[in-house]
Amino acid sequence: MSTFLGPIHFWLYNKIGKQEELTKLMATTAEAKNWIENASAYTKELPALESVIDESNIHGWLQAEIADAENRYASLISNIADNIDDLKEMAYEFGKANALSSDLELAGIFKAFEGFFVNGMPCDHVNMVTSEEEDSLSWEMNQDIHAQYWSDIDGAYYYLLRKSIMDGMLENTGFMVEMEDIYHYTIKRK
Numbered sequence: 692m693s694t695f696l697g698p699i700h701f702w703l704y705n706k707i708g709k710q711e712e713l714t715k716l717m718a719t720t721a722e723a724k725n726w727i728e729n730a731s732a733y734t735k736e737l738p739a740l741e742s743v744i745d746e747s748n749i750h751g752w753l754q755a756e757i758a759d760a761e762n763r764y765a766s767l768i769s770n771i772a773d774n775i776d777d778l779k780e781m782a783y784e785f786g787k788a789n790a791l792s793s794d795l796e797l798a799g800i801f802k803a804f805e806g807f808f809v810n811g812m813p814c815d816h817v818n819m820v821t822s823e824e825e826d827s828l829s830w831e832m833n834q835d836i837h838a839q840y841w842s843d844i845d846g847a848y849y850y851l852l853r854k855s856i857m858d859g860m861l862e863n864t865g866f867m868v869e870m871e872d873i874y875h876y877t878i879k880r881k
Contacts, residue, residue: 695746699813703753704740706809710760711737713785713856718767720781726771733767735759750812757809761840768852769844775851782852786859793864797828800866800878807860808853811836827879835873847873 711734718730727733745752771778791803801820810817810832817836822829838846850873857868861878869877 695749696741696744700744700749700753701740702806703809703813704737704744704756706807707753707756707760708737709789709807710764710809711735713782714760714764714767716785717771717778717781720777721767721771721774724774724777726774727767733763735763754812757811758840760809761837765837765840765842765844765849768848769841772844772848775848778852779855782855783859786856787862789856789860790863791860795864795866797823797826797866797878800861800864801828801830803860804857808856822877827877829875829877832874832876 715730715734718727718733721727722730768778789807791800795803805818815834815836817834818830818832820828821831835846837849840846841849850870854868854870861867865881866878867881869879871877
């Protein structure tokens with residue numbers, strides 16, 4: 692490992708990798724159902740970070756990877772959005788495949804979501820906990836960093852699918868997540 696690359700870079704790259712897994716799942720399913728012709732137009736395999744990153748521009752390189760992943764995902768969804776119920780089910784199943792441990796508590800669930808979903812660069816501080824009580828934890832997204840990639844379709848699709856993923860991740864826990872709007876979320880006991 693390079694002396695320039697730190698755990699935070701691998702953490703972020705792994706989050707991009709999860710986005711790529713979701714895009715691949717949806718694209719290959721869409722191709723199999725004849726919703727699109729070529730899944731590979733939307734997918735990308737991520738090699739080991741240390742073998743591809745531009746160490747002279749780590750931050751810029753990672754930001755470009757985020758933009759690439761977000762653009763391909765938004766393009767895919769915009770082309771198959773007529774199948775939103777199927778997409779929500781795929782997102783839910785993807786969440787189940789990435790299920791959270793049933794012994795996690797509120798703060799651990801929030802931390803797991805933060806370690807799973809691409810929410811810009813860590814320095815963007817997109818999600819902020821606004822309330823933490825015994826049976827609930829709320830957070831607010833202080834900026835919609837995904838909207839810039841969803842110019843061809845309503846960006847609400849992104850959040851609708853992300854909520855389905857969260858629901859799947861929480862299926863075997865004693866918790867659920869509520870989404871008041873795209874900016875406000877609460878994890879609470881079922």
